[in-house]
Amino acid sequence: MTSRARRRATPREVATRVLAWYAEHARPLPWRDGATPYEVLVSEVMLQQTQVATVLRYFRRFLDRFPDVRSLAEASDDELLGLWAGLGYYRRALNLRAAAQAIVRHFNGTIPRDLAALRALPGLGDYTARAVLLFAFDLPEVPIDANLERVLARLLGEDRPIKSREARARLEGFVRELFRFGPPQTLVHALMDHGALICTARSPRCDACSLRPLCAAAREGRVHELPVKNGRTQVQHEHEWRTVLLDKAGRTLIWRRQQHRRWGGLWEFLRVDARDNGPDSGGAEDAVVAALQEKGLCARFLLAGKPIRYQVTRFRITAVPWLGKWISGHPIGLPDDEHTEAAWVEVATINRWPMSTPQRRIANWLGRVLPTIEATSP
Ligand code: SF4
Numbered sequence: 001m002t003s004r005a006r007r008r009a010t011p012r013e014v015a016t017r018v019l020a021w022y023a024e025h026a027r028p029l030p031w032r033d034g035a036t037p038y039e040v041l042v043s044e045v046m047l048q049q050t051q052v053a054t055v056l057r058y059f060r061r062f063l064d065r066f067p068d069v070r071s072l073a074e075a076s077d078d079e080l081l082g083l084w085a086g087l088g089y090y091r092r093a094l095n096l097r098a099a100a101q102a103i104v105r106h107f108n109g110t111i112p113r114d115l116a117a118l119r120a121l122p123g124l125g126d127y128t129a130r131a132v133l134l135f136a137f138d139l140p141e142v143p144i145d146a147n148l149e150r151v152l153a154r155l156l157g158e159d160r161p162i163k164s165r166e167a168r169a170r171l172e173g174f175v176r177e178l179f180r181f182g183p184p185q186t187l188v189h190a191l192m193d194h195g196a197l198i199c200t201a202r203s204p205r206c207d208a209c210s211l212r213p214l215c216a217a218a219r220e221g222r223v224h225e226l227p228v229k230n231g232r233t234q235v236q237h238e239h240e241w242r243t244v245l246l247d248k249a250g251r252t253l254i255w256r257r258q259q260h261r262r263w264g265g266l267w268e269f270l271r272v273d274a275r276d277n278g279p280d281s282g283g284a285e286d287a288v289v290a291a292l293q294e295k296g297l298c299a300r301f302l303l304a305g306k307p308i309r310y311q312v313t314r315f316r317i318t319a320v321p322w323l324g325k326w327i328s329g330h331p332i333g334l335p336d337d338e339h340t341e342a343a344w345v346e347v348a349t350i351n352r353w354p355m356s357t358p359q360r361r362i363a364n365w366l367g368r369v370l371p372t373i374e375a376t377s378p
Contacts, residue, residue, distance in 0.1 A: 009155050009214040011174065015181035017210045022190030025197060027052070030059060032189065037111040037136035038069055044131045045096045045123060049089055052196070058087050069109050072100040077265050081354035090263050090356065095123025113137045140184045142175045144168065147195025148188070153227035154199060157216025162227035238317045239274035241288050242362050245299055246373065247326040251344040252366060253297075254353060255331075258340055262312065267343075267353045269321070269362055270295070288322050296332035299324035302373065305365050310358045321362045323369065 026032075029052065031043030042062060046055045062083050066072040072080075075097050084093040099121040103111055111132070112118060118129035131143035144152075149162050152171045160167040178187050198205050206218050217223045245253045254267040272291040285301045292299050305321035331342040345353060347370055350363045 009211070009216070011177035012181050013214060014155065014211065015178045015187060017214070018190045018194055019182050019186065021198075021210045022186065022193060025193065026189065027193050027196070030056075032135070035136075037132070039063060040136040041099075041111055041132055042066075042072075042096065044128045044135070045092050045099075046087060048092060048128065050087060054087065058083070069100045069103050069111070072097055073104045078354055081265050082352075085266075085354050085360070086357055088357070090266055092123055094259065094264060098122040099124060111136065113139065115141070134185055134188060138183075138185050140176070140179050142172045143188065144171055144175070145192065146201075147192045147199075148175070149227050150201060151191050151195045151199045151211075154204075154217035154223060155211055155215050157220060157222070157226070159222070159226060159228055161230045163230050167227075236315050238315050240317065240319050241272045241274055241322040242269040242319050242359075243272060243288055243292060243299075244269050244305075244321050244323045244362065244366055245292075245297065245326045246302075246323070246347075246370075247344060249344075250347060250370070252347050252350065253326070253331070253342055253344055254350070254355075255339045255342045258335070258338060261338060263356045265354070266359070267355050268359045271319075272322070274320070288324070292324075297329040298327040300327055303369070305362070305369070308358055308361050308365075317358075319358060319362070321365055323366070323373070 029043075031039050035043070043055065043059060046059060046062075065079070065083060066075055077094075080093050080097055081090060084090055087093075102121055103109060107117070113133065115129055115133060118124050118132055119126065121129075124132070127143050127145065130141040131145075133139040133141040134143060149171065152158065152174060153162055153167070156170065156174060158167050158170055162168075175188070175191075194209075194211070198209050199211075204223055206212055206215070206223060209215070209218075212218050217226050247253075253270070255270050256267050257263050257265060259265055270292075272288050274287070289299065289301070302323045302325055305323065308319045308321070310317055310319070334341055347363075347366055350367070351360075355363060
């Protein structure tokens with residue numbers, strides 16, 4: 001009992017060890033030391049559901065175009081979504097602009113240093129608001145991300161579901177204790193980096209870990225059991241066709257998504273549900289032609305592309321591009337629940353239209369097959 005108590009993770013010892021490790025191994029991220037509150041805000045929104053390595057490819061380019069709150073508040077849909085294309089979860093971009101507009105309107109362009117005011121901004125949940133207060137203003141808030149959850153659950157041997165109120169209260173209380181022994185901002189960055197580089201989800205490097213002598217999970221052989229999730233989300237499989245129409249002038253028809261929908265404001269090829277007739281079935285042509293007729297369009301099937309697979313939240317989607325020759329008609333019933341408008345665009349210029357990554361892959365496929373279609377067309 002005595003030796004066990006001695007090896008428990010005390011806040012002082014954890015802070016000392018993790019700060020020493022961080023002094024040598026900190027990741028040089030552009031939204032850390034010396035970043036403005038605006039840069040911190042942009043980075044935190046980009047980092048929601050997105051890997052650091054991905055955000056690094058977008059962060060500077062975004063700031064070059066929108067260097068401050070006011071320029072972002074005035075951004076057009078197309079430019080904003082164009083710069084965000086590929087980062088995913090596009091609603092974040094629209095919310096970030098709405099937050100910038102609210103900051104201009106209510107706070108004269110200055111990001112507020114207040115939890116309630118930050119949480120009231122579009123797209124800022126509890127975690128992001130706390131992260132902004134800590135990283136932008138050095139206020140002792142506790143943002144607990146997946147890295148902190150993992151490191152602390154293992155270190156403390158916390159085996160209640162990690163999202164439960166009890167587990168979170170324990171983790172937050174422990175971090176607040178740590179704050180007595182080092183700068184809050186540096187401590188949280190250190191724990192985040194430790195979770196990203198050493199105490200990783202799949203391959204924790206316990207042998208190289210300076211916290212190992214204090215770690216309950218390593219001591220008890222439970223590293224891979226912690227943290228305890230609340231239960232796995234069931235993955236759902238979906239099949240769809242994406243209708244790629246070509247007119248006589250070599251243009252293709254794309255549709256703009258409603259703002260309140262996933263990928264709001266972006267352009268796409270019209271989706272036809274393939275739940276009843278999987279993309280490989282012979283029912284594809286009839287189902288797609290009928291769906292197009294409902295939209296006021298008459299078309300003839302030319303060829304199908306290879307399936308494109310992608311995942312969005314819990315949906316694993318298989319999309320098959322259905323290439324057809326436009327015969328007659330124009331989109332009717334717009335705007336509807338899904339789309340605001342449709343546009344015929346030159347295939348050669350399609351990359352200028354903001355699209356999600358899966359739709360961009362279909363557009364690229366179209367660019368590749370178009371010369372063969374043109375060569376064989378009567
Ligand atoms: S000893 Fe292993 S499980 Fe414990 S904190 Fe270090 S890397 Fe994580």
